[in-house]
Amino acid sequence: DAGVTQSPTHLIKTRGQQVTLRCSPKSGHDTVSWYQQALGQGPQFIFQYYEEEERQRGNFPDRFSGHQYPNYSSELNVNALLLGDSALYLCASSPGQGITETQYFGPGTRLLVL
Amino acid sequence: AQSVSQHNHHVILSEAASLELGCNYSYGGTVNLFWYVQYPGQHLQLLLKYFSGDPLVKGIKGFEAEFIKSKFSFNLRKPSVQWSDTAEYFCALFSGNTGKLIFGQGTTLQVKP
Numbered sequence: 001d002a003g004v005t006q007s008p009t010h011l012i013k014t015r016g017q018q019v020t021l022r023c024s025p026k027s028g029h030d031t032v033s034w035y036q037q038a039l040g041q042g043p044q045f046i047f048q049y050y051e052e053e054e055r056q057r058g059n060f061p062d063r064f065s066g067h068q069y070p071n072y073s074s075e076l077n078v079n080a081l082l083l084g085d086s087a088l089y090l091c092a093s094s095p096g097q098g099i100t101e102t103q104y105f106g107p108g109t110r111l112l113v114l
Numbered sequence: 115a116q117s118v119s120q121h122n123h124h125v126i127l128s129e130a131a132s133l134e135l136g137c138n139y140s141y142g143g144t145v146n147l148f149w150y151v152q153y154p155g156q157h158l159q160l161l162l163k164y165f166s167g168d169p170l171v172k173g174i175k176g177f178e179a180e181f182i183k184s185k186f187s188f189n190l191r192k193p194s195v196q197w198s199d200t201a202e203y204f205c206a207l208f209s210g211n212t213g214k215l216i217f218g219q220g221t222t223l224q225v226k227p
Binding site: 003004033035040041042043044045048055056058090092102103104105106107108 | 118150156157158159160163204206213214215216217218219220
């Protein structure tokens, strides 16, 4: 049973560019959440997708957008990249939105913006 | 505003020493608390969680945590650490109002053999 997978593992971009990160949830999971983890910090919630719609959103600008497909996989898009967007981006999946549903995390995509 | 605070940023212990990592939260509603661990080169994994009931929660690998409502705390403990416990530990709060996990800044644990 494959866990949460993310691609790519590493990415280097320059300021102003756009980036797309991808996530495949654990089998049987229909809810995907995205987090940004800056160096030396805990993960910060970006948004959550369920039934192909954004259900919850953290304090991130509109430059951060996402999508969920019918097979529950998800994308995180970041436009007009800033140096401060350099971070580890984590995807987490769960079998539903409920609080009792544990989130399982992927290995992350490390983004470096130059 | 909801928040999670982990007091110890970097802890160094010798093998067999006892461990206690502090976690305090700020939240006025019903709390649901978690400890996650990130071993070097691996992804975040759930250690244990508290939703309700017995405030002493046991997790994997011999870890436990105690929810003390009056102190707004959820400290992580292990009686005897091993070198393989070297990792980063995150305390997290689920905010029912916003439906999101709020993480503390993490504690790096280094266990010397």
